Amino acid sequence: MSQDPNCIFCKIVDGKIPARKVFEDEQMLAFHDIAPWAPVHILIIPKQHIASMAETGPEHAGLLGHMMTVGVRLMAELGVTNGFRTIVNTGADGGQEVGHLHLHFMGGPRPWARG
Template identity: 60%
Template structure:
């Protein structure tokens, strides 16, 4: 955990452009946005990936999702947005601290996956 970049952001060791923080979660702008609205919502407690979730995480993950929805609207994604949780190597997870990408903006999102 000491090397986890998101844990270091939570602790204040690394700065981030925060948009929300409470006792359970932190939301901040993505440093390489792919759309006009692109931020992350993370649990403050270290959970490496969605694959590690269990019943003890229900409250924090409920908070993550409700904060994501509210902030998406507040940040300007009023006509819809996408949430992405990359999980594990095959899921293309790059930072092993569970995080939800919230991405939106006017007509900027491509199709989900190519068929």
């Protein structure tokens, strides 16, 4: 599986940096965000290093669908019952801060209303 030795998310996948994991399988990893914007805020990343959503193609359709459906299930398992927000920042102009594809799933009472 392709990894970038300088990527913080690849280091999390490799176990070199700890994370509060909520799910892991052979394709992806889900963990709590270290700077949450909501009562429940998880990140879902592919284990393969893919720099951003702009780097995906038809060969990634199964992976992307898997990441989305597992995210929905995890939000329910984490007690989010009244809706949630899913965000994928892509590239510098899209607000992406880490150069590894990641999906934000945020839920809880009005998680996007920052105080």
